[in-house]
Amino acid sequence: xxxxxxxxxxxxxxxxxxxxxxxxxxxxxxxxxxxxxxxxxxxxxxxxxxxxxxxxxxxxxxxxxxxxxxxxxxxxxxxxxxxxxxxxxxxxxxxxxxxxxxxxxxxxxxxxxxxxxxxxxxxxxxxxxxxxxxxxxxxxxxxxxxxxxxxxxxxxxxxxxxxxxxxxxxxxxxxxxxxxxxxxxxxxxxxxxxxxxxxxxxxxxxxxxxxxxxxxxxxxxxxxxxxxxxxxxxxxxxxxxxxxxxxxxxxxxxxxxxxxxxxxxxxxxxxxxxxxxxxxxxxxxxxxxxxxxxxxxxxxxxxxxxxxxxxxxxxxxxxxxxxxxxxxxxxxxxxxxxxxxx
Numbered sequence: 001x002x003x004x005x006x007x008x009x010x011x012x013x014x015x016x017x018x019x020x021x022x023x024x025x026x027x028x029x030x031x032x033x034x035x036x037x038x039x040x041x042x043x044x045x046x047x048x049x050x051x052x053x054x055x056x057x058x059x060x061x062x063x064x065x066x067x068x069x070x071x072x073x074x075x076x077x078x079x080x081x082x083x084x085x086x087x088x089x090x091x092x093x094x095x096x097x098x099x100x101x102x103x104x105x106x107x108x109x110x111x112x113x114x115x116x117x118x119x120x121x122x123x124x125x126x127x128x129x130x131x132x133x134x135x136x137x138x139x140x141x142x143x144x145x146x147x148x149x150x151x152x153x154x155x156x157x158x159x160x161x162x163x164x165x166x167x168x169x170x171x172x173x174x175x176x177x178x179x180x181x182x183x184x185x186x187x188x189x190x191x192x193x194x195x196x197x198x199x200x201x202x203x204x205x206x207x208x209x210x211x212x213x214x215x216x217x218x219x220x221x222x223x224x225x226x227x228x229x230x231x232x233x234x235x236x237x238x239x240x241x242x243x244x245x246x247x248x249x250x251x252x253x254x255x256x257x258x259x260x261x262x263x264x265x266x267x268x269x270x271x272x273x274x275x276x277x278x279x280x281x282x283x284x285x286x287x288x289x290x291x292x293x294x295x296x297x298x299x300x301x302x303x304x305x306x307x308x309x310x311x312x313x314x315x316x317x318x319x320x321x322x323x324x325x326x327x328x329x330x331x332x333x334x335x336x337x338x339x340x341x342x
Contacts (some may be wrong), residue, residue, distance in 0.1 A: 001225055004074055014313035015148060018206075022047065022310075023045055023047050023048065023049045023076050024047060024048055024049065024087055024088060024305075024306045024309060024310075025049050025051040025085050025086055025087045025088075026042060026048060026049065026050050026051060026086070026087070026088055026089075026090060026100055027051060027052040027053065027054065027080045027081075027083065027088070027089045027090070027110070028052075028053045028054070028064075028070075028089070028090045028092065029053075029055070029077045029080060029089060029090070029091055029092065029093060029095075029101065030055070030091060030092035030093030030094070030097075030115075031053060031054075031055045031060050031061060031064045031092070032092060032139070033116060034085070034092050035064070035090070035092040035270045035297060036064070036067075038090060038092065038298045038302075039067075039068045040068075040295060040296060041294070041295035041296050041297070041298040041299040041302060042068075042298075042299075043068065043069075043303055044294060044295045044299050045299060045302050045306070048302060048306060050068050050069070050070040050071075050337070051070060051072060051083070051085050051086050052066050052070055052071070052072035052073070052074060052080050052083050052085070052086050053070045053072075053074070053080075054066070054073070054074040054075070054076060054077050054079065054080040055075065056075060056076070056077075057075075057096045058073075058075040058105075061073045061074065061075060062235060064105055068178075071086075077101060077104075078104075080284060081104060081107065081108040081110060086110060086307060087110065087111060088110060088111035088112065088113060088138070088309065089105045089110045089111070089112055089113070090113045090115075090142070091105065091112060091114045091115060092115045093115075094184060094187075094190040094191060095117055095119075095190060095191030095192075095196055095197070096119075096120060096189065096190050096191045096342065098114050098115065098117070098118055098119055098121045098124075099118075099120075099124035099125070099127060099128055101114075102118070102128050102131070102139065103116045103127060103128060103131045106128075106131040106132055106134075106135045106137050107131065107135060107138060109135065109137065109192060110137060110139070111138035111300075111305070111309055111342055112132070112137065112139045112140075113135050113140055113142050113301070113305050114128070114139070114140070114141055114142060115141075115142045115198050116141050116142055116143050116197045116200055117141075117191075117197075117328070117331065118141040118328065119328060120191045120196060120342050121221070121328075121332060122325070122328045122329050122332045123244065125324060125328035126324055126325060127130050129238065129315075129321040129324065129325060132314050132315065132321065133314065133321075136313065137314060138302075138305065138308050138313060138314050139311050139314065139315065139318050139321070140304075140305060140308075140315065140319055140324070141319065141324045141327075142301060143204060143301070143319050144273075144296075144297055144298050144300065145201065145204060145205075145245065145272045145273065145297075145317045146204070146208065146301070146318055147293035147300035147301045147303075147304050147318065147319075148273060148274065148291075148293050148297050148300055148331065149280055149292075149293065149300070150267060150268070150274040150275065150277050150289075150291045150293075151267075151274070153277075153289065153291055154258070154265055154267065154277055155161065155208065155209075157265070157267070157279075158258070158260070161262075161264070162262070162265075162279070163258070163259070163260030163261070163262050163264060163265060163279070163281075164260040164261030164262030164263070165239070165240075165259045165260055165261045165264040166209055166210060166240055166258060166259070167239060167240040167241070167259060167260060167261060168239075168240060168241055168242075168243075168257075168258075168259040169205060169206050169210070169240070169242040169243070169244075169256070169257070169258055169259070170242075170243050170244075170256070170257045170259075171201075171202035171205050171206070171242070171244055171245075171256040171257070172244065172245035172246065172247075172252045172253075172254060173196075173198040173199070173201045173202055173245075173246050173247075173252075173254060173270075173272060174198075174230070174245060174246060174247035174248075174250050174251060174252035174254065175247070175248065175250075175251060175252075176248075176249060176250065176251055176252055177248035177249060182248070183210070185197055185229065186225070186247050186248075187222065187227075188225050188226060188227050188342065189342075192227045193203045193223075193227035193228040193229070193248070193340065194220075194227075194228050194229060194230050194231050194246040194247055194339070195220070195228050195231050195246060195331065195334060195335060196331065196335075197246075197248070197342065198246045198248070199228075199244070199246030199328070199331070199334070200331060201246075202233075202242075202244035202245065202246065202256075203233070203235075203244060203327065203330055203331060203334075204327060205242075205244075205256060205258075205271075205272075206235050206242035206244060207323075207326065207327050207330060209258065210235075210237050210240055210242065210324075211237075212326060212330065213235035213236055213237050213242070213330070214236050214237060214238060215235075215236040216233065216234070216235055216236070216330070216333050216334060216337065217233070217234045217236070217337070218231060218232070218233045218234075218333075218334040218337040218338050219231070219232055219337075219338065220232075220338035220340070221249075222338075226340070226341075227337060228338055228340055229247065229249045230245070230246065230247035230248070230249055231245070231246050231247075231252060231334065231338060232244070232245045233245070233334060238314070253269050254269045254270040254271055255267065255269040255271055256271035256272075256274075262281065263276070263279060263280055263281035263282070263286070264279075264280045265277055265279055265280075266278045266280065273293060273296070273297045274289065274291075275290065275292045275293065276289050276291050276292070277289055277291075278287045278289040303331055304316055304318060304319075
């Protein structure tokens, strides 16, 4: 009897090891620049497999398939959703299509990693998480910065009180965009503009450190087609402030500063994919930490997705449905303040 139990126990352990190491089969739709960077990181993950890619431009899809050696190529998103081999779909299409495509993929029984911003309205974001629950499939907004080693380490040090209570955050994301080279950024129909494309990053940092603010003040400079070219934001908390900025028409250092009652932390530029950070106390640099990413950095969110799927979770504990929705609500508040509509 004990021998039978012992064999069953060992077999269960073997089964768990196999499950943890089994290959997760990915599909990618929307095969632009971000998808290319993502796929470059996907091939670095031992138990990840690019099974299928889809684009409405079959030439682009075949070129992508040849570069990253996916086994299947489609000229239709629906055909990829119907593929029984694909387990999880990475959605990297323009912002305005995220909600409907994510919901359709979830309805088709696929897990979903959707590029940020997950939607252009809070109501759509809510529909996406509700679909995840309804169809019992994993869903996460692709906030890769949440999972990079530098941010993980900084959050842990702040939680442990290294710099005391955080009372000031300064972060921006800005670059010179071109209407000819970055057409999507300037296209209102596709959800272009600074806020939704890059402003979500500094907002994310403030949110993950301090939570929901008591008050928000936002001002923007608009394009002739009414998208925001640059937006500045102040988030007011009980005993802290965050001064944040996003621009597609001007440069910045893109270094994030997190100040507390006992010191400050500076994330290396560009902070949203920082390869390290410095700690300052008493006005002096006390320590420098080097924490490079694996590949570009998308690899860390890929690992998180696969871990959650292996554990039969429909959301990540590090970037949950609740986190996604609260950030979406914060972005919507700013959208309303700057009179932005899509």
